[in-house]
Amino acid sequence: MSQRHLEIQSLRLKRPANRFLRFHFLGILILLVTAWIYLDIPWSELFLSRRIDNLQRFAHEIYPYDLRDQPFSFTGFWQWFTKIWSEKGFAATQTTFSMSIVAIILAGSTAMMFVLPASRNVASPEPFLPASQKPQLRRYWPWKMLVTLVRGLFIVARAIPEYIWAFLFIALLGPGAWPAILALAIHNFGILGKLGAEVVENIDPTTPRALRGQGLSRLQIGIVALFPMSLSKWLLFFFYRWETCIREATVLGMLGIVSLGFWARESRARDWYDEMLLFVLLGAMLVLIGDFVSAVTRRWIRRA
Amino acid sequence: MTSHEFELENVTVRFPSVTALDSISLTIGTGEQIALVGPSGSGKTTLLRLFNGTVRPSSGCVRVRQVDTRELSSVQLRKLRSQIGFVHQDLSLVPNLNVLQNVLSGRMGRESFAQSLRMILLPISSETANVHQLLKRVGIEDKLFTRTDKLSGGQQQRVAIARALYQQPEAILADEPVSSVDPARANDTIGLLTKICRNDNLTMCVSLHNLDLARKFFPRLIGLREGAIVFDRQTSELNDDEFHRLYQLTEEEMLPDRVES
Amino acid sequence: MRPLTRIFGLRSRVLLGILIAGGWAAWQLQLDFHELLPANRWDTARDFFHAALSPAIVYEDPTPAGTQPLLVKVAKGIWQTICFAMTAISMAIVGGVLLGFLSSSAWWEDDPARDANCLRQLLRNLITPTIVWLTRTFVVLIRSIHELLWAILFLSAMGLNTLTAILAIAVPYTGYFAKVFSEIIDETPRDTAYAIRELGGSPFHVFFFGLLPRALPDMTAYACYRFECALRSSAVMGFFGIPTIGYYLRPAFDEQHFHEVWTYLYALILLIVIVDRWSDLLRRRITQ
Numbered sequence: 006m007s008q009r010h011l012e013i014q015s016l017r018l019k020r021p022a023n024r025f026l027r028f029h030f031l032g033i034l035i036l037l038v039t040a041w042i043y044l045d046i047p048w049s050e051l052f053l054s055r056r057i058d059n060l061q062r063f064a065h066e067i068y069p070y071d072l073r074d075q076p077f078s079f080t081g082f083w084q085w086f087t088k089i090w091s092e093k094g095f096a097a098t099q100t101t102f103s104m105s106i107v108a109i110i111l112a113g114s115t116a117m118m119f120v121l122p123a124s125r126n127v128a129s130p131e132p133f134l135p136a137s138q139k140p141q142l143r144r145y146w147p148w149k150m151l152v153t154l155v156r157g158l159f160i161v162a163r164a165i166p167e168y169i170w171a172f173l174f175i176a177l178l179g180p181g182a183w184p185a186i187l188a189l190a191i192h193n194f195g196i197l198g199k200l201g202a203e204v205v206e207n208i209d210p211t212t213p214r215a216l217r218g219q220g221l222s223r224l225q226i227g228i229v230a231l232f233p234m235s236l237s238k239w240l241l242f243f244f245y246r247w248e249t250c251i252r253e254a255t256v257l258g259m260l261g262i263v264s265l266g267f268w269a270r271e272s273r274a275r276d277w278y279d280e281m282l283l284f285v286l287l288g289a290m291l292v293l294i295g296d297f298v299s300a301v302t303r304r305w306i307r308r309a
Numbered sequence: 310m311t312s313h314e315f316e317l318e319n320v321t322v323r324f325p326s327v328t329a330l331d332s333i334s335l336t337i338g339t340g341e342q343i344a345l346v347g348p349s350g351s352g353k354t355t356l357l358r359l360f361n362g363t364v365r366p367s368s369g370c371v372r373v374r375q376v377d378t379r380e381l382s383s384v385q386l387r388k389l390r391s392q393i394g395f396v397h398q399d400l401s402l403v404p405n406l407n408v409l410q411n412v413l414s415g416r417m418g419r420e421s422f423a424q425s426l427r428m429i430l431l432p433i434s435s436e437t438a439n440v441h442q443l444l445k446r447v448g449i450e451d452k453l454f455t456r457t458d459k460l461s462g463g464q465q466q467r468v469a470i471a472r473a474l475y476q477q478p479e480a481i482l483a484d485e486p487v488s489s490v491d492p493a494r495a496n497d498t499i500g501l502l503t504k505i506c507r508n509d510n511l512t513m514c515v516s517l518h519n520l521d522l523a524r525k526f527f528p529r530l531i532g533l534r535e536g537a538i539v540f541d542r543q544t545s546e547l548n549d550d551e552f553h554r555l556y557q558l559t560e561e562e563m564l565p566d567r568v569e570s
Numbered sequence: 571m572r573p574l575t576r577i578f579g580l581r582s583r584v585l586l587g588i589l590i591a592g593g594w595a596a597w598q599l600q601l602d603f604h605e606l607l608p609a610n611r612w613d614t615a616r617d618f619f620h621a622a623l624s625p626a627i628v629y630e631d632p633t634p635a636g637t638q639p640l641l642v643k644v645a646k647g648i649w650q651t652i653c654f655a656m657t658a659i660s661m662a663i664v665g666g667v668l669l670g671f672l673s674s675s676a677w678w679e680d681d682p683a684r685d686a687n688c689l690r691q692l693l694r695n696l697i698t699p700t701i702v703w704l705t706r707t708f709v710v711l712i713r714s715i716h717e718l719l720w721a722i723l724f725l726s727a728m729g730l731n732t733l734t735a736i737l738a739i740a741v742p743y744t745g746y747f748a749k750v751f752s753e754i755i756d757e758t759p760r761d762t763a764y765a766i767r768e769l770g771g772s773p774f775h776v777f778f779f780g781l782l783p784r785a786l787p788d789m790t791a792y793a794c795y796r797f798e799c800a801l802r803s804s805a806v807m808g809f810f811g812i813p814t815i816g817y818y819l820r821p822a823f824d825e826q827h828f829h830e831v832w833t834y835l836y837a838l839i840l841l842i843v844i845v846d847r848w849s850d851l852l853r854r855r856i857t858q
Contacts, residue, residue: 391770418770
């Protein structure tokens with residue numbers, strides 16, 4: 006009996022770094038509990054009568070102002086809706102939509118130019134080498150630095166939230182569409198760059214290797230082989246990020262560009278909760294349309 | 310008289326596109342070891358799945374230990390299934406769990422959810438020792454803590470067998486357990502399986518492609534073809550002619566040039 | 571060669587469509603490239619980017635006695651950002667798993683062998699699809715509204731407190747998790763689940779031991795990605811009054827303490843980089 010236990014023990018010790026995962030899992034749990042305790046949410050306070058009154062008042066305020074005294078009627082709602090739509094809603098929706106398109110195109114086109122230097126299988130002394138042959142250390146360093154630099158650029162670009170980029174750009178460029186577009190473009194540049202580089206790194210190396218054997222430069226291999234092979238996946242990511250761009254574009258307006266977010270903030274400032282809710286819902290509708298278009302396009306691309 | 314473990318009475322199983330089994334009747338006694346042979350598509354898998362209640366007969370009666378499977382409530386069905394070990398063709402193991410956890414999952418039919426959770430996450434030493442003992446019987450005890458997807462196909466097969474054995478079942482059903490393994494290992498595995506079942510007096514029903522293997526290890530063979538039983542008798546009484554008829558291609562199945570010649 | 575030209579045809583068309591959409595959008599916005607280089611703000615821009623090279627370690631202007639040192643404030647801001655993000659993500663994961671489960675096809679796949687009595691048929695054909703449809707619609711709704719818009723809604727309804735921020739992030743993230751989880755569950759191979767059912771497991775056994783372990787690597791990868799996003803959202807909440815890093819960044823910028831601003835920015839970048847590296851490592855270890 007004890008011999009078996011010894012055997013089991015020795016097997017257990019030979020186990021690979023499962024300890025790493027367990028340690029981390031425990032660590033995360035501890036961190037989580039600490040976070041909850043630190044924030045110390047006053048749960049009991051939430052159900053104070055004052056808060057309930059607040060909530061009731063809010064629910065009351067959502068109802069459109071002009072229609073409050075009249076009996077409920079669909080035409081009344083429709084008139085209220087069309088009034089806001091024609092005055093502010095339509096233009097704002099268009100602006101939001103357009104900003105997202107320009108931003109993602111900027112992000113995508115710029116990212117594509119940086120993808121090759123960021124892919125470890127292209128940006129190396131001997132691209133597409135089989136794993137067994139290690140290049141000489143002397144020639145290795147500059148390429149490794151290039152990859153780290155470009156990837157670092159991607160990380161910095163995406164580490165800062167779009168909202169903060171937009172905030173900074175508004176202060177530097179003044180209000181208008183550009184701050185939001187640049188903010189979205191920079192952030193998504195980082196993300197698309199990283200995803201694009203991953204796609205290139207996971208490419209089957211046989212064709213590029215053959216082309217390299219024929220003497221093509223890295224850029225030529227990129228144009229002839231890598232680009233067509235990765236284009237489908239890149240397009241999928243492109244449309245996926247466009248969905249997020251629409252979401253972000255709806256809120257970036259809050260900083261000063263005339264879009265849905267802008268009007269939402271304005272309405273809230275004036276306590277026009279009914280309009281505020283309408284703009285929020287318009288934003289949701291725009292997001293849904295974008296999701297739909299993106300999903301359909303991605304299905305086409307996948308099927309091809 | 311030996312009690313009947315499995316009974317099929319005029320069972321037909323019809324799927325939307327095909328009739329898998331057509332008016333099958335057979336009886337398997339407790340402790341018997343039989344092999345199902347036949348070409349692919351003959352209905353071997355469907356037959357096996359009738360026994361643990363995974364497939365319902367379109368007509369006819371399936372009885373396990375004298376109880377009609379259709380009359381079982383869901384709780385009773387679960388209990389029945391927990392007493393029958395099934396080794397699937399594609400093994401159906403959890404790839405990212407280790408061997409110990411996969412084998413332990415065999416007893417889940419008998420345990421409550423909370424017990425199972427505890428068992429998987431924090432197995433106690435006696436359970437681990439039991440599994441170790443079992444893995445020794447199938448020959449892979451040193452892989453106790455290895456992740457299942459890191460094992461070779463043959464080793465994973467043994468894990469699947471160990472999981473079925475850990476259930477401490479009264480019967481073992483195996484669907485093509487050695488189809489993707491080389492002949493020498495297949496021989497070992499089937500030999501091992503039959504030895505264990507004979508030792509523990511388990512009823513065993515295995516479907517196999519390889520006729521020689523079937524003839525070597527099983528005292529009783531049942532031949533299936535296109536959903537009907539072609540023969541059902543003791544191995545010693547069987548002759549080669551019947552085997553060949555089983556696997557002969559029909560006119561339709563043959564390639565065009567062969568038919569013309 | 572024909573399939574290749576057909577694929578190329580579709581992708582070219584998509585690219586063309588994108589270009590046309592871009593042109594329309596640029597026209598619609600009346601984009602003016604001159605706006606990118608405003609003359610009157612050149613000084614501010616120059617100062618700002620110049621400060622990037624020397625982030626502050628102490629406050630730029632003299633501060634009243636007893637104020638925390640700058641680095642302590644930065645650390646506190648980062649810690650609070652992490653706290654809000656973690657609490658929100660933990661809520662969102664729980665809610666997301668639940669809703670994802672309800673809106674996927676996993677839980678109502680019926681055992682084909684059991685006799686379909688009247689009640690069971692009613693459950694299967696009427697009630698279950700309704701629940702699935704309701705859940706899906708709810709999930710679509712909550713994830714169409716951006717977390718900052720949720721923040722505005724919650725601020726109006728509940729005022730400024732910690733729960734507002736947590737819920738503002740947790741609610742849409744529950745939607746994101748629910749959608750991705752239900753997709754992952756739907757695409758997981760079912761063979762292990764069937765095997766567990768066939769050895770007598772209850773539906774709970776089937777889900778937790780048959781489906782979940784195989785779906786876990788993908789779910790963890792997505793959770794790591796979402797946590798990074800939550801950190802960013804949490805930072806931005808600072809602009810709305812929640813005490814995260816954004817809360818300290820804004821006044822520093824308004825007062826033109828650009829060196830301090832860059833300190834906060836670098837701290838945030840460092841945080842994201844660390845989280846990104848760590849989640850990469852974790853993901854690699856899980857699939858090893």
